[in-house]
Amino acid sequence: MEIKTVGVVGCGIMGSGITQVCAQAGYQVIVSEINDQVLSKGLKSIDAVLSRSVDKGKISPQDKDAVLARIKGTTNMADFAACDLVIEAAPEEMELKKSVFAQLDKICPKHTILASNTSVLSIADIGSATARPDQVLGTHFSNPVPVAKILEMVRSIATSDATVATTKSFGESIGKTVVVCKDMPGFISNRIFTSFLLNAVRVVEAGIAVPEDVDTVFTMGAGHAMGPLATLDLIGLDTVLKGASAIYEELKDPQYAPPTLMRRMVAAGWLGRKTGKGFYQY
Numbered sequence: 001m002e003i004k005t006v007g008v009v010g011c012g013i014m015g016s017g018i019t020q021v022c023a024q025a026g027y028q029v030i031v032s033e034i035n036d037q038v039l040s041k042g043l044k045s046i047d048a049v050l051s052r053s054v055d056k057g058k059i060s061p062q063d064k065d066a067v068l069a070r071i072k073g074t075t076n077m078a079d080f081a082a083c084d085l086v087i088e089a090a091p092e093e094m095e096l097k098k099s100v101f102a103q104l105d106k107i108c109p110k111h112t113i114l115a116s117n118t119s120v121l122s123i124a125d126i127g128s129a130t131a132r133p134d135q136v137l138g139t140h141f142s143n144p145v146p147v148a149k150i151l152e153m154v155r156s157i158a159t160s161d162a163t164v165a166t167t168k169s170f171g172e173s174i175g176k177t178v179v180v181c182k183d184m185p186g187f188i189s190n191r192i193f194t195s196f197l198l199n200a201v202r203v204v205e206a207g208i209a210v211p212e213d214v215d216t217v218f219t220m221g222a223g224h225a226m227g228p229l230a231t232l233d234l235i236g237l238d239t240v241l242k243g244a245s246a247i248y249e250e251l252k253d254p255q256y257a258p259p260t261l262m263r264r265m266v267a268a269g270w271l272g273r274k275t276g277k278g279f280y281q282y
């Protein structure tokens, strides 16, 4: 099956990046949001990223215009009827994702593959909201999507070989290195990375060190591009909290139990870059 038009549900941190890379690879993209205001904010963020690429001489102004012309924003899910593949990048909540997938299942043609960008949630559970669980899989992009080369693809026990093969070729066509893993809590990256991030919060919570010093240990000592607390601010503390809670729920392994400090920061709206305050001020 040839993918020509890609749908993206949600134009937040990840949805905007996914929309951009798909449009840059030549696909027509339809991206949806909950209202015009949020949609406009998401589309402006794509415009801003592309403008920076023009300023740096990485793409021409004509390239930028061509990419933007391939993107159509909408607040009407019915527009996804034109898509061969839809990638959901809505918040990390199972009931919300199931409701989105149930709607997509009704709206999209029979051949359409439905993918979730979930960081940790079960693809089999999400797929159970549709009548096509064999055409449902995880496409877990990394943040920032235009920069990160990896695409972690997740197949549930119901996902067909054809769905995996088509989506893998699609992932490679947008310049990603694709790895395929099983539908187990945290997949590969978050199974390993979540406990690392939570341990960094525990170090701050215990008063062992301030965020700057924790991060410096990893940037200066381990060659990381960014320390764990700056990374938490980049991802969004709410997103990591939801992800860690979901892994903990399934595995009951205390290494995934969210620290109290993190719960309090999320309750206070200190979600990181997206709200201007997290472990750092923005």
Ligand SMILES: NC(=O)c1ccc[n+]([C@@H]2O[C@H](COP(=O)([O-])OP(=O)(O)OC[C@H]3O[C@@H](n4cnc5c(N)ncnc54)[C@H](O)[C@@H]3O)[C@@H](O)[C@H]2O)c1
Pocket: 009, 010, 011, 012, 013, 014, 015, 032, 033, 034, 038, 088, 089, 090, 091, 092, 093, 096, 100, 117, 118, 119, 120, 140, 141, 142, 143, 234, 235, 236, 239, 243
């Ligand atoms: N932030 C990261 O670094 C990261 C990395 C990998 C995967 N993820 C996963 O990607 C998904 C999205 O995360 P994010 O960080 O982009 O979140 P975000 O909060 O930045 O964006 C989510 C967007 O979805 C929109 N939305 C909510 N309901 C919707 C609906 N019914 N239809 C259309 N849009 C809707 C919201 O308005 C919001 O703009 C989550 O599942 C998350 O776990 C996030």
